Amino acid sequence: MGKLRDKLRQYMKPGYYEKYDYHWTMTIDLDRCTGCEACVVACQAENNLPIVGEKHFSQGREIKWLRIERYWEGTYPDVKLSFIPMLCQQCDQAPCETPCPVSATYHNQDGLNTQIYNRCIGTRTCAVYCPYEVRYFNWFTYEWDEPLEQQLNPDVTVREKGVMEKCTFCIQRIRQAKDKAKDENRRRLRDGDITPACVQSCPTEAMLFGDSNDPDSRVSKMAKNSRAYKVLEKLNTLPSIVYLKKVT
Amino acid sequence: MEKNMMALFHYEDDFIAAATKLKESGFDRMCCMSPIAIHEVQKVAGLGKSPVRRFSLIGAILGGLSGFALATICALVFILPTGGRAIIAVPPFLVIAYEMTILFGVLATLLGFHIVSGLPAWHDKPYRVETNIDRFSLVLGFGPDDDPSLAEEIMRAAGAEEITELEKPE
Amino acid sequence: MAEYREPSYAEVNRDILRTLLETGPRYWILLGFTSTIAVVCFFVPWMYQLNVGVGASGMNRNAVWGTYLSNFIFWIGLSHSGTLLSAVLHITQSSWRKAIYRSAEAMTLFSLMTAGCFVMVHLGRVWFVHWSVPIPNEMGLWPNFRSPLLFDVMAIATYLTASSIFIYMGSVPDYAAVRDASTGMRRRLYTIFSFGWRGTEREWHTLGWAYTFFAVFVIPLAVSVHSIVSWDFAMSLVPGMHHTIFAPYFVCGAIFSGTAGIVTLMYLLRRFMKLERYIGEIHLDNLGKLLLVLSLIWSYINILELFTGWYSGSSFEYEALKFKLFGYYAPLYWEMILFCAFVPLLMFWKKIRLNWNIMLVIAILINIGMFTERFIIIATSLPRKFLPDAFGFYFPSMVEISITVGSFAIFTTLFLIFIKWTPCVSIYEVKETLQPLRRRAV
Numbered sequence: 001m002g003k004l005r006d007k008l009r010q011y012m013k014p015g016y017y018e019k020y021d022y023h024w025t026m027t028i029d030l031d032r033c034t035g036c037e038a039c040v041v042a043c044q045a046e047n048n049l050p051i052v053g054e055k056h057f058s059q060g061r062e063i064k065w066l067r068i069e070r071y072w073e074g075t076y077p078d079v080k081l082s083f084i085p086m087l088c089q090q091c092d093q094a095p096c097e098t099p100c101p102v103s104a105t106y107h108n109q110d111g112l113n114t115q116i117y118n119r120c121i122g123t124r125t126c127a128v129y130c131p132y133e134v135r136y137f138n139w140f141t142y143e144w145d146e147p148l149e150q151q152l153n154p155d156v157t158v159r160e161k162g163v164m165e166k167c168t169f170c171i172q173r174i175r176q177a178k179d180k181a182k183d184e185n186r187r188r189l190r191d192g193d194i195t196p197a198c199v200q201s202c203p204t205e206a207m208l209f210g211d212s213n214d215p216d217s218r219v220s221k222m223a224k225n226s227r228a229y230k231v232l233e234k235l236n237t238l239p240s241i242v243y244l245k246k247v248t
Numbered sequence: 249m250e251k252n253m254m255a256l257f258h259y260e261d262d263f264i265a266a267a268t269k270l271k272e273s274g275f276d277r278m279c280c281m282s283p284i285a286i287h288e289v290q291k292v293a294g295l296g297k298s299p300v301r302r303f304s305l306i307g308a309i310l311g312g313l314s315g316f317a318l319a320t321i322c323a324l325v326f327i328l329p330t331g332g333r334a335i336i337a338v339p340p341f342l343v344i345a346y347e348m349t350i351l352f353g354v355l356a357t358l359l360g361f362h363i364v365s366g367l368p369a370w371h372d373k374p375y376r377v378e379t380n381i382d383r384f385s386l387v388l389g390f391g392p393d394d395d396p397s398l399a400e401e402i403m404r405a406a407g408a409e410e411i412t413e414l415e416k417p418e
Numbered sequence: 419m420a421e422y423r424e425p426s427y428a429e430v431n432r433d434i435l436r437t438l439l440e441t442g443p444r445y446w447i448l449l450g451f452t453s454t455i456a457v458v459c460f461f462v463p464w465m466y467q468l469n470v471g472v473g474a475s476g477m478n479r480n481a482v483w484g485t486y487l488s489n490f491i492f493w494i495g496l497s498h499s500g501t502l503l504s505a506v507l508h509i510t511q512s513s514w515r516k517a518i519y520r521s522a523e524a525m526t527l528f529s530l531m532t533a534g535c536f537v538m539v540h541l542g543r544v545w546f547v548h549w550s551v552p553i554p555n556e557m558g559l560w561p562n563f564r565s566p567l568l569f570d571v572m573a574i575a576t577y578l579t580a581s582s583i584f585i586y587m588g589s590v591p592d593y594a595a596v597r598d599a600s601t602g603m604r605r606r607l608y609t610i611f612s613f614g615w616r617g618t619e620r621e622w623h624t625l626g627w628a629y630t631f632f633a634v635f636v637i638p639l640a641v642s643v644h645s646i647v648s649w650d651f652a653m654s655l656v657p658g659m660h661h662t663i664f665a666p667y668f669v670c671g672a673i674f675s676g677t678a679g680i681v682t683l684m685y686l687l688r689r690f691m692k693l694e695r696y697i698g699e700i701h702l703d704n705l706g707k708l709l710l711v712l713s714l715i716w717s718y719i720n721i722l723e724l725f726t727g728w729y730s731g732s733s734f735e736y737e738a739l740k741f742k743l744f745g746y747y748a749p750l751y752w753e754m755i756l757f758c759a760f761v762p763l764l765m766f767w768k769k770i771r772l773n774w775n776i777m778l779v780i781a782i783l784i785n786i787g788m789f790t791e792r793f794i795i796i797a798t799s800l801p802r803k804f805l806p807d808a809f810g811f812y813f814p815s816m817v818e819i820s821i822t823v824g825s826f827a828i829f830t831t832l833f834l835i836f837i838k839w840t841p842c843v844s845i846y847e848v849k850e851t852l853q854p855l856r857r858r859a860v
């Protein structure tokens with residue numbers, strides 16, 4: 001009886017999880033970001049992002065899981081430019097997960113907002129509900145011209161038309177690191193075991209990735225920085241990406 | 249051979265008067281056909297509150313419970329937490345329960361209608377086409393103690409246009 | 419105008435059945451025309467889109483929802499008036515409902531079917547649409563009932579079922595009338611449709627009770643369906659859509675556009691089916707008053723939206739309002755305000771309310787305005803969400819415009835088929851409004 005009551009309590013608990021297995025978090029230091037877009041290219045290469053083409057890009061149909069947003073103030077020559085890499089914030093209270101009618105997106109035990117491509121029927125409600133506009137839809141089945149299809153990552157699926165996609169924190173790398181740790185009979189992943197493609201390619205090391213459940217990880221320490229903030233925090237989506245405000 | 253009697257009336261009040269008189273005189277097996285619903289005749293025939301309402305109520309209650317059960321079971325079979333919400337989220341599931349209440353209520357009422365009214369009726373029953381246009385008809389079935397001539401007299405007195413004797417169908 | 423003489427019962431049967439049993443060449447030409455347009459303008463572009471991808475539409479990263487969904491909302495809205503009005507007026511025992519409710523309910527049913535088509539067109543992978551329905555499957559996966567779209571699925575399925583049953587049950591005595599007046603194949607068919615109805619007191623009694631219960635169930639259903647549809651929008655975080663007023667707004671707008679649809683329909687039926695004796699000024703007057711009240715409520719809600727948007731002080735709300743009122747689609751917004759808030763005010767005057775031609779024009783303008791309103795909700799809210807770098811723009815493509823036109827053709831085709839299948843005016847209910855056939859006058 002007590003077990004039933006506990007189970008019921010768990011089912012009625014908002015968010016279901018008491019604690020995440022690993023709470024994957026990323027920090028992005030905007031002081032260090034130069035806006036070079038190496039991360040964008042790396043993401044495209046790692047995750048088999050389709051090459052949409054100039055025409056569709058101009059129609060607003062680009063597929064860029066990680067984009068550099070640019071804001072400028074003033075007029076030439078006193079222009080002040082700031083940019084911010086914007087990717088899926090893997091919100092703990094993700095507004096995009098609830099409206100999916102077929103549960104093609106849900107929150108897994110690692111605190112990641114996952115997208116299941118085979119389940120998606122393309123209602124695109126998740127993209128409407130996302131305040132960060134980080135969800136991208138495959139308007140057509142895109143193809144890679146020869147020989148670009150040889151560059152595709154075999155660890156990542158290729159999506160067909162009608163399917164929604166977004167940044168996954170390189171879940172294939174997370175999975176591989178977990179498998180490696182299991183093979184080495186380690187039970188926990190160590191800080192630095194996993195680097196997503198964007199973090200790996202950043203020349204100024206503006207991006208850090210790790211487990212914020214671990215108090216000794218770099219991201220946990222960086223998140224305590226006085227410059228730390230989260231984008232659109234007051235919407236209460238509880239994003240997992242901590243930005244460090246640019247002060248220089 | 250047992251016979252039925254069918255009388256055709258031109259006017260509604262004649263029809264109601266005849267039905268009332270016949271009922272008082274003890275003729276129970278009466279069928280009153282009309283082109284529109286006539287409440288006085290329904291009262292004479294002893295039809296008060298329809299049993300259809302029980303079907304509706306049971307259907308609605310079942311629907312409410314099944315709606316909530318459907319949503320809960322679907323959520324529990326394969327647990328996929330979404331958006332920081334509970335697995336058994338009461339407000340959305342209440343909406344589902346509400347819709348199912350109405351759905352099952354409507355379907356149960358439909359079932360109730362068919363059961364209570366006896367439709368669809370595929371067997372040949374006494375019927376005149378005029379009844380669906382602008383005439384009213386009374387069909388009487390006679391038991392062993394009933395006197396057909398008394399019935400005929402009552403109906404003629406009330407103003408029947410035409411009285412025919414019909415073969416009783418099998 | 420000739421003096422109005424009440425028709426006799428026999429004349430009612432004859433006049434109304436004539437609309438069903440006699441068909442002229444004009445009808446066949448019109449039916450052929452609308453079905454051709456439906457195929458060419460709806461199904462052919464849809465096939466192209468299924469082949470190529472949803473990119474055939476004009477939607478993009480911002481505006482992932484476009485005219486497919488705004489049309490869906492429009493058709494669901496149009497469906498609201500018929501059944502809801504019929505049910506409410508049945509409960510309040512009003513007599514002016516009797517002549518018009520059958521066609522109004524038919525309008526509901528076919529609008530729902532047309533809206534269903536739009537769900538299919540909208541989906542990215544429509545061949546998996548059955549995953550959103552809770553049926554047992556080999557994957558052991560069930561839909562996510564926490565989603566507003568699932569409320570939608572349940573609500574619309576229920577509404578479709580309830581509307582079909584409501585209109586069918588109400589038509590059973592009329593199917594008996596058609597059966598009696600026809601021969602051959604038609605007679606056999608209608609014997610089945612009418613369930614062998616004879617009009618006994620037991621049958622009338624049961625039908626009356628069942629019909630009243632259907633009406634009682636349908637009223638809260640209709641209110642909930644469009645509220646649920648509005649929650650597809652209102653449960654998002656989008657500044658232009660995340661308003662609690664959306665549920666009453668949509669329900670009011672739905673009844674508004676649906677009633678305008680009924681007025682249009684009544685005009686056409688009266689004119690082309692020669693039903694002047696049955697659909698008269700009392701209907702037009704009452705529908706006009708209803709339209710006026712709904713227009714006032716609708717205007718009030720719009721003023722509220724503007725006010726709360728401004729009063730909120732939220733920069734996101736300001737931006738959304740600014741784009742709505744002064745952006746690219748500003749002409750559409752102001753046209754909507756003109757047609758839905760100002761034009762209906764003409765109906766304060768009884769002379770206008772009783773004039774068929776002017777009321778037809780007003781009703782069509784109202785529907786144009788409401789159609790625009792649905793489009794504006796999507797096209798001006800989605801491109802202005804939170805992050806300014808992510809702002810965008812949406813314009814429908816030729817495929818979308820063609821499919822919109824095709825949907826009107828689908829609705830018209832379905833309605834044309836309906837008027838030859840069920841008497842478009844309820845025979846027995848009209849008889850109930852006439853003087854009862856009594857020897858001594860009542």
